[in-house]
Amino acid sequence: xxxxxxxxxxxxxxxxxxxxxxxxxxGTVAVLERRADAGGDRTRYELGPRGSTVSRPxxxxxxxxxxxxxxxxxxxxxxxxxxxxxxxxxxxxDAETALQRVAAPEDVDTDAVVRALSDHDEHESLESLVAAVxxxxxxxxxxxxxxxxxxxxxxxxxxxxxxxxxxFEKYEGVAAERLARIRDELESREGVHxxxxxxxxxxxxxxEDIVFVVVLAGHRREAFETVEDGIDRLKDEVPIFKKxxxxxxxxxxxxxxx
Numbered sequence: 001x002x003x004x005x006x007x008x009x010x011x012x013x014x015x016x017x018x019x020x021x022x023x024x025x026x027g028t029v030a031v032l033e034r035r036a037d038a039g040g041d042r043t044r045y046e047l048g049p050r051g052s053t054v055s056r057p058x059x060x061x062x063x064x065x066x067x068x069x070x071x072x073x074x075x076x077x078x079x080x081x082x083x084x085x086x087x088x089x090x091x092x093x094d095a096e097t098a099l100q101r102v103a104a105p106e107d108v109d110t111d112a113v114v115r116a117l118s119d120h121d122e123h124e125s126l127e128s129l130v131a132a133v134x135x136x137x138x139x140x141x142x143x144x145x146x147x148x149x150x151x152x153x154x155x156x157x158x159x160x161x162x163x164x165x166x167x168f169e170k171y172e173g174v175a176a177e178r179l180a181r182i183r184d185e186l187e188s189r190e191g192v193h194x195x196x197x198x199x200x201x202x203x204x205x206x207x208e209d210i211v212f213v214v215v216l217a218g219h220r221r222e223a224f225e226t227v228e229d230g231i232d233r234l235k236d237e238v239p240i241f242k243k244x245x246x247x248x249x250x251x252x253x254x255x256x257x258x
Contacts, residue, residue, distance in 0.1 A: 001069040001128065002117045004099070007081040009091030014078045017090070017105040024110040027073025032064060034079030062208065069128035084202050086120050088113060121201065126212050129196040133216040138193035142216045146223035148231050150211040152204050161246040166210070168201045171239035175199075178238045186215070186230055191222035197234055 004021070008014045015033075022029040061080065068075055077085065086099035088108055099116050102108050126149055133145065152166050170176075179197050186195045194216040204210055213230040217223035 001065070001072050001075055001123045002120070003065065003075045003077065003085045003123050004113065004117060005077040005080050005083060005085045005087035005095060005097075007087050007089045007093035007095040008105070009093040012091050012093075012105065014090075017088075017108060018076050018078050020105075021074075021076050021088075021108070021110060021113075025074045025076075026114065028071060029074045029076060030068045030072045031076045031078065032061070032068075032080075034077075065123050066125035066127070066209075069123050069125045070131045075123070086117060124196075124198040124200075124212065126209070126214070129198060129212055129214040133194040133196055133214055136194050136216070139216060142193050142218060144215075144217050144220040144223040146215045146217070146220065146227045148211075148213040148227050149209055150231070152206045152208055152210060154206045163206055163244060163246050165203050165205045165245045167203045167243040167245070168199065168210070169241050169243075170199070170201055171241075175238050175240060179234070182230065182233045182237065186226050186233075189222065189226060191218040192226050193217060195226065195230060197230055199234065199238065199240055201240075 006014050006018055006021075008017070018031045018033070022031050061077075061083065065075060077083065081087065081093065081095040084096045086097050087095035089095050089098045089101045090105055090108070091103065099120075100108065100113055126147060130145060130147065133139070134142075152163065154163050155161075179199075183195045183197055186192060192215060194214075196212070196214040199211045200209065211231070211234065213227050213234070215223045215226045215230065217226060
C-alpha cells in the first residue's frame, strides 16, 4: 500500500483535495484524518469517500496502516505533516518529506503523484504479505504458509540499557536489487511457490515490527527452511544500516538485527 500525506497552508482546506485524490487514485483508497475531538486528541480513519469511518482514541497510525495494507492500494493522510511519508504540500505548508509542491489544490497532478510514489517503498504488514502470496494462482498447489517477523528488542540482557527505538536506512537501489535476487533464488526451489521479503525503514519503536519473511510452499518442511534461509540472507546480503537509541546513548551500527 502506498502512503501519501497532504499538508495544506493556512486557510486551505485539505478535505476536498483528499476526497479528489481518493476518487482519482487507481485502486482502493483510505483517507486517514487526524482531528481534535471534544474528548481530546483522536485520530479518525475515514476509509475513502464510499467507505465507513472508524476512530482510534490512541491515535495509533501505524496500527491503522497495518490494518489497511491488506486491502488497500493507497492511504492518504491528512494532518500528519510530522510523519516521514511522501507529502503533497500546498501553499505555505511544511512537511518532513515533500513529493510534490503546488500553490493551490487544483494544481495537484494526480498522475505525477502516482509516478513519484512508485519510487517509494510501500507500507506492508505481515497480513498484507500473507494476503499477497495466497492470492497468487500457485496458491492452489500450496499446503503451507510460513512467516517470520522481527521486532525491536528492548534488551539483550537484564543489565543492558533499554533500547527505545531503532532507525533503519537502506542503500537505495542496491537493497531493492538484492532483495529481488534473494526472492527469485528462493522461489526457484522445488516446492516453493511464492516468497515475500520486506524490511521497514525509518524510526521504529521498541516492540514494533521491523522485518517480515513470508513463504508459500507445498509442504511445511520447504516453507520453514525457506523462511530461515530468507531472513539469514536478508541480514547478510542486503545493505540496511541501523541507528540505535537507548536511554543512555545513540549510535549507528552496521550489524543487522531482528
